[in-house]
Amino acid sequence: MKNFIEVTDYDGGMKVLCPIHKITGIVCDANGDVFIEMGTDGNGESSGILVSESFDEIKTKIEENEV
Numbered sequence: 001m002k003n004f005i006e007v008t009d010y011d012g013g014m015k016v017l018c019p020i021h022k023i024t025g026i027v028c029d030a031n032g033d034v035f036i037e038m039g040t041d042g043n044g045e046s047s048g049i050l051v052s053e054s055f056d057e058i059k060t061k062i063e064e065n066e067v
Contacts, residue, residue: 005061007036010050018049020065028055 004017010033018036025037025046034055037048051058
C-alpha cells in the first residue's frame with residue numbers, strides 16, 4: 001500500500017498501517033526502543049506509536065515506499 005508503512009505496536013503486538021505523510025519524527029532511545037512521532041499537542045507533548053521494529057527497519061520501509 002503506497003504512502004503507508006506497516007509497523008508492529010510494541011505493547012500489543014498489533015499490526016498498524018502508519019501514513020508516512022503524518023510522521024513528524026522517528027526517535028530511537030539508548031535502549032533501542034523506537035517511537036514514531038505523528039504530532040504534538042498544544043503543550044509540546046508527542047503523540048505517536050512505540051514500535052517493535054528497529055530504527056533502520058523503519059528507515060528502510062520509508063525509503064522503499066518512496067520509489
